[in-house]
Amino acid sequence: MRLAWHKSKGRLRRMTRSVYPTLIGMIVGMSATLILTAVRFLPESEVVKQNKEPRLLLVGVMTAAKYVDTRAYEVWRTWAKLIPGELLFFVADGTVSVHSDMPLIPLKGVSDVYPPQKKSFVMLKWMADNHLNDFAWFMRADDDLYVRGDKLEVLLRSLDFNKAHLIGQAGLGNTAEYGLLALGQKENYCMGGPGVVMSRETLRAVAPHLRSCLMEMFTMHEDVELGRCIARHVGVTCSWNYEMQTLFHNNQTVPNAYQGSLTELRHAITLHPVKQTSLMRRIHVQNRIFQLANLRATRDSLLDELSNNEPPSLVRHIANATQDLFHWDFISANNILFCAAKVNCPRHTLDLSIRTALSEIITQLFDEFNANARERGRLLRFQNIQYGYMRVEPRHGVDYVLDIALWFKRIRPPNRATLSVRRHAYIQQKFGPIQAISDHLLRDTLRQRIAKSIRLLKEKNSTLKDFDWKPINLPEEKFHVYLILPLAGRIDAFKKFVSNLRTVCYNKRIFSLILVVYDSVPEADRAIAAVIEELKLKIDVKVINMGLKPFSRGIALSRGAEILEPDSLMFFIDVDILFTCDTIDRVIHNTIRGAQVYFPIVFSEYSPETWSDSDRLFSDAFHYGRKKGYFRHFGFGLVSIYKSDFDLIGGMKLNIEGWGMEDVDLFEKCVRSPLRIMRAPDPGLVHIYHSMSCSETLPEKQYIMCSSSKAASLASIDSLVDQLLVYS
Structure with a gap:
């Protein structure tokens, strides 16, 4: 029995030794599973957060109470949205904004005193205390600075944030300050x-010393003292690089900085100073245009790499007939354009639009040339355009052939040299895809945009604290056209006008006629009155009698506008004009209340004595021939505009007597206003020829305009050539 007991006891011990590890393994495995399962549902710990990759950039913008709702808010609405990180506004203690969405950081014990040494140092200390481990880079900025976030991101991602860097435009002080800033x-x-x-x-190393540096300043310049503090305690100075003058662009010498062409923006990362909010928006729009152009260029480059895509070709259009040829225009070295079959041809000064396009093309072209300048060991610099050609291919784009003089620089030793050379450049600008937009959306977008611009102009001397950028409720547009016609005698022309008016539209309720009548001879006045009474039976007619006052077209149009409501759509017209119902439709569609004015270009007849035989066969006035008439590109008498916009720009000039000038003055007012101008030939408008007399008592400028208009309306060049051939 004892032997059996010992044997069973031994077996029990062996079984126990084998079971214990199994049980322990099961317990450990189950515990580990429970722990891992629990960890999955636990919130992320601070330790884990610290190990995460930091965000790229934290921008601190210093602003003052008087600018927080203007300059600072414009920064928040524009480039702040494109920063690859986060942007905060640092203000004095107690500063508030009417814009609740702005991230304001009030600095305790800091005021808006200038220069802002304390504000700058306390802002950096706040960044270090609260976000040192959250961001890789930190930026100090003012509220009059524009930053291109995409270009700044490219620069920063090429550098190691774990090393000490201080980046910006290096300064030594201006001429008056040189030697007085205690710089080595x-x-x-x-x-x-x-x-x-x-x-x-850099921020980690300098943060503990910011307080002591603030107490030991040598000058009143906060940027000088910040640079001195970093150099002393971190051992780095500002990036000493000539290129930084372009990348971090500072314009303190040229008045009205950045209000002309924005050539500096193409290569810059930052632009300073931008004092006006409207200018900040303009720069932002131009920056977005650059971004869109880069995206389109990238898309086109990728499409060109596709195997099924046609390779680029200088010939994009093959003409099958002579009339299908697109003629080139010649551009001379002195910016004179030689052209054919256009207004102002055969030669005239190069238009601003073409000059701007050429400037942008040259800039982009040389940027591409110099993209790999260091690798190639050469640099190209633009001198001037010797001559060039351009043409528009309506289905494809614009073609240029430019003869360019440039500087060719070899930058690698020992063969460094600068040579002046000429090269031919063949350039194609491709049109983008067709985009369709509804008329309602276009009208609403334009009205919203220009309404805000007008409000800004009206409030330019205020603080704009109550300015709201959200969409506003605009007054409705009414599409009933009021034809305003000044009339003094001219009974035959008036009868022809009325005869056309009776048949012009099937729906006579879409327009009304306002007649501003001056007295003439009694017989003509009685005849006019009879025609008006007959016309009232079919059309809504209102009559304003001016009596024996001297005729003034500007005063007459103003009197006609006075009786209308602000939402009235007015069309200023003359008694010698015939029009179609399509013209009424174009007046309605091309005139946008609070946004756009329509100046149609009218077809003006030559003297019927000079018409060709084929032109005489057509009794219809709406027949266009080279010898019958011409589009009067310099006539601005016909215009459609809403009454509220007419009042906004200041109305007609009422002290003009005699022929002309009132239409030019109104057109110039529209050009100077925020309103857009729609200017195009209207095939439904015809000016019937009539003899003209220019009084010698007119002011010189009006007399010259009257004589020029009279001469231009006599005959076409073709008719004059035919007359010369008779006597040759």
Whole structure:
């Protein structure tokens, strides 16, 4: 029994030794499973957060109470949205904004005193205390700075934020300050205006010393003292690089900076100073245009790589007949355009639109040439255009052939040299795809945009604290056209006008006629009155009698407009004009209340004595021939405009006596206003020929205009050539 007991006891011990590890393994496995399952549903710990990759950039914008709702808010609405990270506004203690969406950081114990040394140093200390481990780079900026976030991102991602960096435009002080800033021979500072960027390592090293640096200043310039503090405690100075003058652009010498062409923006990362909110928006729009152009270029480049895509060709259109040929225009070195079959041909000064397009093309062209300049060891610089050709292919784009003089620079030793050379450039600008937009959306977009611009102009001297950028409720547009016609005698022309008016539209309720009548001879006045009474039976007619006052077209149109409501659509017309119902439709569609004015170009008849035989066969006035008439590109007498817009621009000039000038004055007012101008030939408008007399008592400028108009309306060049051939 004892032996059996010992044997069973031994077996039990062996079984126990084998079971224990199994049980322990099961317990450990189940525990680990439970722990891992629980960890999956636990919130992320602070330790895990610290190990995450930091965000790229934190921008601190310093602003003051008087600018927080203007300049600062414009920054928030524009480039702040494109920053690859986060942007915060740092303000004095107690500063508030009417815009609740702006991220304001009030700095305790800081005021808006200028220069803002304390605000700058306290802002950097706040960044270090609250976000040192959250971002790789930190930027100090002012509220009059524009930053291109995409270009800044490219620069920062090429650098190591774990090393000490201080990036900006290096400064030594202006001429008056040179030698007075306590800078060493090889010391500099980053100018605060165009922005200062520092790596996380730089901020980490300088943060503990910001307070002591603030207490030991040598000058009143906060950017100088910040640079001195970083140089002393971190051991780095501002990036000493000539290119930084372009990348961090600072314009303190040229008045009205950035109000002309924005050539600096193409290569810049930041632009300073931008004092006006409207200018900030303009720069932002131009930056978005650059981004869109780059995206289109990338898309086109990728499409060109597809195997089924046609390779680029200089010949994009093959003409099958002479009339299908697209003629080239010649551009001379002195900016004179030689052309054919266009207004102002055969030669005239190069239009602003063409000059701007050529400037942008040259800039883009040389940017592409110099993209790999260092690798190729050469640099190209533009001199001028010797001559060129251009043409528009309506289905494809614009073609250019430019003879360019340029500087060719070899930049690698020992063969460094600068040569002046000429090259031919063949350039094609492709049109983008057709985009369709509804008329309602277009009208609403234009009205919203221009309504806000008008409000800004009216409130330009205020603080704009109550300005609301959200869409506003605009007054409705009414599409009933009021024809305003000045009339003094001219009974035969008036009868012809009325005869056309009776048949012009089937629906006579879409327009009304306002007659502003001056007294003439009694017989003509009685005849006019009889025609008006007969016309009232079919058409809504209102009559304003001016009596024996001297005729003035400007005063007559103003009197006709006075009786209308602000939402009235007015069409100023003359008694010698015939029009179709399609013209009424174009007046309605091309005139947008609060946004757009329509100046149609009318077809003006020559003297019937000079018409060709084929032109005489047509009794219809709406027949267009080279010898019958011409489109009067310099006539602005016919215009459709809403009454509210007419009042906005200041109405007609009422002190003009005699022939002409009132239409030119109104057109110039529209050009100077925020309103857009729609200017196009209207095939439904015909000016019937009538003899003209120009009084010698007219002012010189009006007399010259009257004589020129009279001469231009006599006959076509073709008819004059035919007359000369008779006597040759």
